[in-house]
Amino acid sequence: MDSLLNHLRQYSRLSPEAETALSNSFNQVTISRNEYLLTEGRICRHLYFLEKGALRGYYTLDDKEITHWFGFENDFVTSFHSFITGEPSVENLQLLEGTVLWSISKDTLTALLGKFHEIERLLRIAYEKYYIRLEERFVNAQFKTATERYDQLLAQTPHILERVPLGQVASYLGISQETLSRIRARH
Amino acid sequence: MDSLLNHLRQYSRLSPEAETALSNSFNQVTISRNEYLLTEGRICRHLYFLEKGALRGYYTLDDKEITHWFGFENDFVTSFHSFITGEPSVENLQLLEGTVLWSISKDTLTALLGKFHEIERLLRIAYEKYYIRLEERFVNAQFKTATERYDQLLAQTPHILERVPLGQVASYLGISQETLSRIRARH
């Protein structure tokens, strides 16, 4: 719980009242490797904070699993599309390691947002950060070559390579596993 | 101004006080075709609402212009990265048509957010919508073929093809102009 509050304080200041309310609203969840937090077709009604561990988001296309993002320590994770719209999720959230999460339901969060302007602000700022992070990934996906994307991964998030099977990294980079293997061989 | 308030009401309800405050905070800006709202290297300190007209965001790479998004009627536009972080913009915002915009400075917006919880909420909800819209574009960019992306553009946002030169559309789709031309020829 401390790691969650510490992380939240980086977005914006919180009053003791808001911190208490937040503390009381998140529940700890422990899930082991390869289990699912969410499966395709279900509505995601929770937002999770990842205290420890790793997970991936993937969907299925032509019988292949397309891993499009990873979550690690101090990330907020959910199926954003499903959580925001209330529609069934198209993606699966699967644990890559045994994981400690903190969970809050959408209803609970909505109540907090109604009560505390400062929590609304925090969430707004969190979305800003997540937005520009996604924007950068989008530009990389669309306008950089496979090799450039791999180099950037090496430079910026090398821990992904250490914790995730190569096939999933390839998918994350938007290339085939064979191509990723060849890029690595050239290094 | 009516079109702006109407648009804002779609995100969340607003009290008359908040609507008045918002009305007083946006200034009308009229700019003609090919002019710039923002150029590379400058800090973007304004958020704009596009009432009428069209513009594009592009940056320069190897002497080529990479158009990565378009804005049309009822879009909020800015260089999000620069506006949020306060860092110099890497992109240029250029008008594609004569345009009527409403402008609000970051300072003015910050003051409004401090005063009105409901405006903070509106912005948070706006970010949610923009986030999942971007997420969809990201998935398309990374995991769909050029032809699929073009078909989707035809199905979902055909007005882009009618209002934007093909070279810029190609860049928006992440392909060369020649490839786009050939995809069109096959249809």
Next chain:
DNA sequence: TTCACTTTTTGACATCTGTCAAAAATCCTC
């Protein structure tokens, strides 16, 4: 250690896309 299973690498080949150059079509101004 050995065996089975999973993950990663390598090879051969086909396809897609980009680049450069030129032709064709379109647009704009006078």
Next chain:
DNA sequence: GAGGATTTTTGACAGATGTCAAAAAGTGAA
């Protein structure tokens, strides 16, 4: 409507990436 500039299309070719198949390497359990 003519002429020049811009935009779009077409052709030829090279390079990058995907797919399928098989080999090699790595992992874990008995």
